[in-house]
Amino acid sequence: LAKTTQPISMDSYEGQEVNITCSHNNIATNDYITWYQQFPSQGPRFIIQGYKTKVTNEVASLFIPADRKSSTLSLPRVSLSDTAVYYCLVGDWGSSASKIIFGSGTRLSIRP
Amino acid sequence: EPEVTQTPSHQVTQMGQEVILRCVPISNHLYFYWYRQILGQKVEFLVSFYNNEISEKSxxxxxxxxxxxxxxxxxxxxxxxTKLEDSAMYFCASRGVLNTGELFFGEGSRLTVL
Structure with a gap:
């Protein structure tokens, strides 16, 4: 699994767009980038996954530059309910992915 | 929507006692995981399970x-x-499809060891 680095915490305000960047300098060719969200006292929840360029779903967008050494999770128009810890995971999710490791994540706090 | 269910939601036990935490993964999933999270800390991988055997453990x-x-x-x-330091939230997760990092987590079982 590629080592990832992301900010420990971020603050923003309701209605703003929030971008959380994750560095993964030693990403391998077969690795995918996956983001999770975790609310207090709940299990992590899958948000989005991508390999290159841009992926968008109803929750977020994921931007991946050509060198894939970083990725940015973009949350449009956040609300108080987006306050959570966000985890960036990078790995080859094929049959060998038996050990899926979470890092320390980014604690996002949204203020009114 | 299919979900992973865990029981009990909270268990209090005395140090030295045996505890069993139960999980019902999503029915067509093949890969199963246990994680734990000590209060205020990160989600820690414990073990993965596939084809009726442990794939990897921490x-x-x-x-x-x-x-x-x-x-x-x-x-x-x-x-x-159980030891005092086993007090944590334990999460079960399952994964159904290869080539995706999408794990489906249960709501967790909170274990308190006294």
């Missing part, structure tokens, strides 16, 4: 821990002799 998963899938639907984590 250094946390010592001889006091065991997992099994006794009946094709339940997936259990047993702690033989």
């Amino acid at each position: 250094e946390i998963f010592d001889d006091q821990f065991s997992v099994e899938r006794p009946d094709g639907s339940n997936f259990t984590l047993k702690i033989r002799s």
Whole structure:
């Protein structure tokens, strides 16, 4: 699994767009980038996954530059309910992915 | 929407007692995981399970821990002799499709060891 680095915490305000960047300098060719969200006292929840360029779903967008050494999770128009810890995971999710490791994540706090 | 269910939601036990935490993964999933999260800390990998055997385990998963899938639907984590430091939230997760990092997590079982 590629080592990832992301900010420990971020603050923003309701209605703003929030971008959380994750560095993964030693990403391998077969690795995918996956983001999770975790609310207090709940299990992590899958948000989005991508390999290159841009992926968008109803929750977020994921931007991946050509060198894939970083990725940015973009949350449009956040609300108080987006306050959570966000985890960036990078790995080859094929049959060998038996050990899926979470890092320390980014604690996002949204203020009114 | 299919979901992973865990029981009990909260268990209080005395140090040295055995605890079994139960999970029902999503029915067509093949890969199963246990994680734990000590209050205020990160989600820690314990063990993964596939084809009725352990695929990988962490250094946390010592001889006091065991997992099994006794009946094709339940997936259990047993702690033989609990310690104070086993107090944590334990999450079960399952994964159905290869080539995706999408794990489906249960709501967790909070274990308190006194």
